[in-house]
Amino acid sequence: MLLETPMLAAYATVVATLVGLVMGSFLNCLAWRMTHGESVMHGRSHCTSCGHVLGPLDLVPVLSWVFSRGRCRYCGERVSWRYPATEVLCAVVYASLVVRYGLTLQTIELIAFASVLLVLSLTDLDEYVIPNVTIVVAIVIRLAYIVAEGILGSGDALIMLRDAAIGGIAVAVPVLLLALVMDHVLGRESLGGGDVKLLFVAGLYFGWQQCLFLLMVACVIGLVFAAIGRHGTNAGSESNARLIPFGPSIAAACWITMLFGDQVLRWYLTLFL
Numbered sequence: 001m002l003l004e005t006p007m008l009a010a011y012a013t014v015v016a017t018l019v020g021l022v023m024g025s026f027l028n029c030l031a032w033r034m035t036h037g038e039s040v041m042h043g044r045s046h047c048t049s050c051g052h053v054l055g056p057l058d059l060v061p062v063l064s065w066v067f068s069r070g071r072c073r074y075c076g077e078r079v080s081w082r083y084p085a086t087e088v089l090c091a092v093v094y095a096s097l098v099v100r101y102g103l104t105l106q107t108i109e110l111i112a113f114a115s116v117l118l119v120l121s122l123t124d125l126d127e128y129v130i131p132n133v134t135i136v137v138a139i140v141i142r143l144a145y146i147v148a149e150g151i152l153g154s155g156d157a158l159i160m161l162r163d164a165a166i167g168g169i170a171v172a173v174p175v176l177l178l179a180l181v182m183d184h185v186l187g188r189e190s191l192g193g194g195d196v197k198l199l200f201v202a203g204l205y206f207g208w209q210q211c212l213f214l215l216m217v218a219c220v221i222g223l224v225f226a227a228i229g230r231h232g233t234n235a236g237s238e239s240n241a242r243l244i245p246f247g248p249s250i251a252a253a254c255w256i257t258m259l260f261g262d263q264v265l266r267w268y269l270t271l272f273l
């Protein structure tokens, strides 16, 4: 269902924004627990410095951080600005997808995928890992969507499945080969294994044609990241840093492709017709 009236569109966007804020807070916590070996399912949210269990007042997205002036209410330790920033980003992503796709099955699929992308971006930024579980979950979401679309929608699930598989392989295999060649030439890891897996997933979602656009966007974002990172990091962490922090760049490119991939591809094809 598309958003037919302005009233409905406004309402859906507001709801998506609020859900995005809350989910952003949850996904932040999820990413942190994944990289710190804590159970994802059990245990209550706590301050990462003093361990004090957080109450409802501490868990209001963005507002808690603003009103406590970016500090823990119990021990006074600074709480990174990244927490409210992630919450706002998640809200913007959710709202943008609802505006772009309306109230459809595809919106649910892409919001779920975007949530996975947010988590793996955070773990990649912090620990240089894209956990395999995030890749598996992203693939499961794609498969679930294709099955649901085959049952409820007009699409043929088998054809969609075939196209997705072709997309994944057509993107991942050349990227893998290129990475291996670059590793050999540079004498170090150019592209992490997680990045290649993530690009395979992108191929499943967007197909190889839109992935050409996606790769281009990811490279541009990656280079900008790298330029900023070179100013920001000290020499000590340099050895740990890869050439380009590619996970978050690919994730951001996925979001841009969700929003504009279709139009860009159609515009590009008209150049040849």
Ligand SMILES: [Zn+2]
Pocket (backbone or CB within 6 Å): 047, 048, 049, 050, 051, 052, 072, 073, 074, 075, 076, 077
């Ligand atoms: Zn604390």
